[in-house]
Amino acid sequence: MRVLSLYVENDTFIHKLEPIAKLLYALISIVITFLFPSITVGAVFVAFSLLLAISAKVFKRMLLLLNVVLIVLLSMVIIQGLFYRQNVTPAFKLWGLTFYKEGLLYSLLLIVRVVNMIISFGVLILTTRPSDLVDNLVQKGLSPRFGYVLASVLQIIPQMLSTTSTITDAQRSRGLETEGNLFQRFSAFFALLGPLVLNSLVEARERAMAIEIRGFGVEGKRTFVRQILETKTDRWIKISLYVAFIVAVVWRIILWAM
Amino acid sequence: MGNVSTKVSIEHLTYKYPFAENVSLEDITLSIDAGQSIGIIGRNGAGKSTLCYVLSGLIPRFFHGKITGKVTIDGEDVPTMPIERLIRKVGLVLQNPFSQISGAKMTVYEEVAFGLENLGIEKDEMHERIDTVLRQFDLYKKKDENPFELSGGQLQRLAIASVLVLKPEILILDEPTSQLDPRGTTEVFETISQLKTLGITILIVEHKFEKLVEYVDKIALLHEGKLLGYDTAEHIFSTSEIETYGVGQPIYTALCKRMGLKKANGYYPVSFGETAALMNGLKESGMDRRTYDG
Amino acid sequence: MAKNSKLTTAILVLIPVAVGINYAGKLFASALKLPLWLDSIGTMLSAVLAGPIVGAISGAINNIIYGLTTDPISFVYALTSIGIGISVGFLAKAKMFNNSFRTLLSGLIVALVATVISVPINVVFWGGQTGNVWGDALFAFLQSKNVGIWVSSFFDEIVVDLVDKVLCVFITFGIFKVLPKTLVYTFKGEE
Numbered sequence: 001m002r003v004l005s006l007y008v009e010n011d012t013f014i015h016k017l018e019p020i021a022k023l024l025y026a027l028i029s030i031v032i033t034f035l036f037p038s039i040t041v042g043a044v045f046v047a048f049s050l051l052l053a054i055s056a057k058v059f060k061r062m063l064l065l066l067n068v069v070l071i072v073l074l075s076m077v078i079i080q081g082l083f084y085r086q087n088v089t090p091a092f093k094l095w096g097l098t099f100y101k102e103g104l105l106y107s108l109l110l111i112v113r114v115v116n117m118i119i120s121f122g123v124l125i126l127t128t129r130p131s132d133l134v135d136n137l138v139q140k141g142l143s144p145r146f147g148y149v150l151a152s153v154l155q156i157i158p159q160m161l162s163t164t165s166t167i168t169d170a171q172r173s174r175g176l177e178t179e180g181n182l183f184q185r186f187s188a189f190f191a192l193l194g195p196l197v198l199n200s201l202v203e204a205r206e207r208a209m210a211i212e213i214r215g216f217g218v219e220g221k222r223t224f225v226r227q228i229l230e231t232k233t234d235r236w237i238k239i240s241l242y243v244a245f246i247v248a249v250v251w252r253i254i255l256w257a258m
Numbered sequence: 259m260g261n262v263s264t265k266v267s268i269e270h271l272t273y274k275y276p277f278a279e280n281v282s283l284e285d286i287t288l289s290i291d292a293g294q295s296i297g298i299i300g301r302n303g304a305g306k307s308t309l310c311y312v313l314s315g316l317i318p319r320f321f322h323g324k325i326t327g328k329v330t331i332d333g334e335d336v337p338t339m340p341i342e343r344l345i346r347k348v349g350l351v352l353q354n355p356f357s358q359i360s361g362a363k364m365t366v367y368e369e370v371a372f373g374l375e376n377l378g379i380e381k382d383e384m385h386e387r388i389d390t391v392l393r394q395f396d397l398y399k400k401k402d403e404n405p406f407e408l409s410g411g412q413l414q415r416l417a418i419a420s421v422l423v424l425k426p427e428i429l430i431l432d433e434p435t436s437q438l439d440p441r442g443t444t445e446v447f448e449t450i451s452q453l454k455t456l457g458i459t460i461l462i463v464e465h466k467f468e469k470l471v472e473y474v475d476k477i478a479l480l481h482e483g484k485l486l487g488y489d490t491a492e493h494i495f496s497t498s499e500i501e502t503y504g505v506g507q508p509i510y511t512a513l514c515k516r517m518g519l520k521k522a523n524g525y526y527p528v529s530f531g532e533t534a535a536l537m538n539g540l541k542e543s544g545m546d547r548r549t550y551d552g
Numbered sequence: 553m554a555k556n557s558k559l560t561t562a563i564l565v566l567i568p569v570a571v572g573i574n575y576a577g578k579l580f581a582s583a584l585k586l587p588l589w590l591d592s593i594g595t596m597l598s599a600v601l602a603g604p605i606v607g608a609i610s611g612a613i614n615n616i617i618y619g620l621t622t623d624p625i626s627f628v629y630a631l632t633s634i635g636i637g638i639s640v641g642f643l644a645k646a647k648m649f650n651n652s653f654r655t656l657l658s659g660l661i662v663a664l665v666a667t668v669i670s671v672p673i674n675v676v677f678w679g680g681q682t683g684n685v686w687g688d689a690l691f692a693f694l695q696s697k698n699v700g701i702w703v704s705s706f707f708d709e710i711v712v713d714l715v716d717k718v719l720c721v722f723i724t725f726g727i728f729k730v731l732p733k734t735l736v737y738t739f740k741g742e743e
């Protein structure tokens with residue numbers, strides 16, 4: 001693993017959209033699902049996000065992402081179904097435990113929100129080259145220095161971890177994790193992490209020097225070797241998203257006032 | 259052309275790192291002509307890297323601390339020169355090929371572009387320059403690969419290319435081959451010989467003396483922060499006290515010293531070529547046996 | 553307070569390394585089967601080296617990256633990581649790590665900060681749960697006893713955080729103390 005990224009290279013319509021447009025969709029759809037405590041609103045967004053995932057041919061990958069939270073979501077149904085404080089209406093009984101309607105509905109609301117969050121962000125992550133997203137943000141005004149941090153995180157971590165796997169293998173072969181007592185294992189933890197920290201700080205200093213010498217600290221106009229273009233479609237998508245956002249906020253305020 | 263001018267001038271340079279007990283450079287004075295190649299040698303902690311950092315401007319911009327004396331390039335004061343101008347004059351290549359990769363770019367091509375983007379070079383010129391250096395350093399086929407996929411030698415060539423694409427007039431290399439295998443080392447030295455033909459002034463810190471002497475005009479010998487010698491390789495390595503500074507010498511020189519074989523000018527040979535020529539000469543004149551026995 | 557510390561190039565390069573140390577900590581902890589996460593050592597170290605702001609940035613980026621690449625849940629806990637970075641940064645400035653007793657106290661403060669920030673997030677996103685088995689069992693128990701959701705969630709969280717954060721703080725300082733001074737100053741923000 002050279003780059004910490006879930007990007008799946010492909011050539012679909014979604015892949016070609018401007019990264020910022022996809023980011024905006026994720027953010028705004030999340031905000032809207034949280035603005036409205038409505039399962040229907042959430043479900044609509046989940047369905048739409050899924051549609052995007054399917055047309056980007058990343059549906060299978062998406063299931064893997066969702067898999068990570070599956071257990072928590074299930075435990076949510078159980079805990080809220082049983083113990084939600086506003087529980088009054090029994091829905092069904094299972095192994096002598098009474099599940100309540102209010103709690104189940106509440107957990108369903110939480111679930112659609114979380115699932116939408118994962119799918120809408122998933123579409124962005126799975127269909128966007130990470131450095132393109134960063135370049136896009138920098139070209140739209142994000143500080144290039146901050147952009148550097150975001151872009152380099154994805155490559156430097158696997159680089160650091162590639163050395164750690166050999167170290168942990170060595171420790172494992174010494175049987176530390178199974179034979180050692182807790183104290184021994186903590187000392188082993190220290191012995192592993194200490195040198196890694198020292199080493200990577202020394203390398204960090206060298207990297208800082210190397211990029212300084214390549215003009216990283218120079219202030220002034222920058223150019224970009226990869227120009228991320230904004231097409232007409234991108235512009236329309238972004239405008240509609242803004243409009244949807246404003247409508248949602250206004251609607252929410254009206255609902256409150258009433 | 260042919261008009262040799264002083265490119266780098268250092269006068270009474272003394273420097274101490276923050277939190278360090280002693281000075282790392284002490285009263286260094288030397289000058290380098292345009293187009294020359296200079297080797298810097300000395301044992302661990304001699305101050306070789308520190309000198310590189312001063313010349314490339316990292317001291318005092320990156321490492322603070324106390325610097326005195328005068329360092330100029332083309333007559334301009336290095337410590338106070340605007341960084342964007344200094345970058346166009348001096349490039350620096352470090353020891354560890356991995357830590358020199360910016361880490362922010364996903365392809366070799368974009369990695370080379372990093373410095374050009376920082377300096378705001380226009381797009382057309384950018385592509386032209388990148389294509390040129392990638393071809394020059396035999397990396398063009400790798401241009402779409404992730405930098406971290408490259409071998410050590412390729413990575414070090416990428417580091418050199420990424421610096422040279424900014425068209426510096428001086429290139430400083432601090433132990434560029436110490437973490438490379440023999441093949442990578444050869445790759446890097448071949449690159450350096452190419453650069454010499456382009457008229458770039460080169461400073462190189464290197465422990466592989468047999469290679470080094472083939473490429474440099476002069477050698478600077480550092481010891482505990484002081485400049486003990488600045489002369490041609492044969493001068494530097496012919497002295498009897500060279501071993502006391504813990505730097506070693508080319509094996510050919512050591513061999514000839516053991517055999518008492520000197521060149522006509524009274525110095526010991528430093529390279530394979532010189533040694534071979536000397537031995538052939540002796541053989542022809544029938545003197546080889548006598549010198550050997552004596 | 554003095555002006556904001558400046559984000560030098562060395563500090564910017566430190567941030568990815570801090571996140572990497574977090575990852576490595578988590579990796580080693582699970583490889584050694586330690587019953588903890590130990591995944592905020594990098595964030596804490598960056599805060600000690602370069603101050604609260606850098607600690608906060610490292611924390612935020614840690615969770616964003618983690619959320620984007622492996623575990624979407626951690627995305628929303630960026631706020632907690634920011635809190636950890638800031639509190640460790642300020643505690644370091646206040647010399648609250650000079651002896652074991654102070655370090656322990658600092659560890660408790662950091663754990664409390666982490667918990668206080670996490671609880672509202674737990675309530676909004678997960679109806680009060682943390683996703684940790686032990687914590688959630690306690691949560692379910694407290695809920696069944698009709699304890700309020702906030703209090704239940706607080707205990708759910710602190711059970712998980714207390715030992716972990718205190719240990720992270722001790723490990724961070726153990727490592728920081730042995731780092732060479734000439735290396736450490738490189739990452740100091742200019743005040």
Ligand SMILES: Nc1ncnc2c1ncn2[C@@H]1O[C@H](COP(=O)(O)OP(=O)(O)OP(=O)(O)O)[C@@H](O)[C@H]1O
Pocket residue numbers: 275276277278281282300301302303304305306307308309321734735
């Ligand atoms: N960042 C630093 N802070 C304080 N002292 C330093 C620093 N870097 C180097 N030194 C000290 O300065 C002296 C010269 O170091 P330098 O790295 O220039 O030596 P060198 O000749 O390059 O050695 P090597 O062959 O090991 O690379 C040494 O005594 C070293 O301990």
Ligand SMILES: [Mg+2]
Pocket residue numbers: 306307308432
């Ligand atoms: Mg050195």
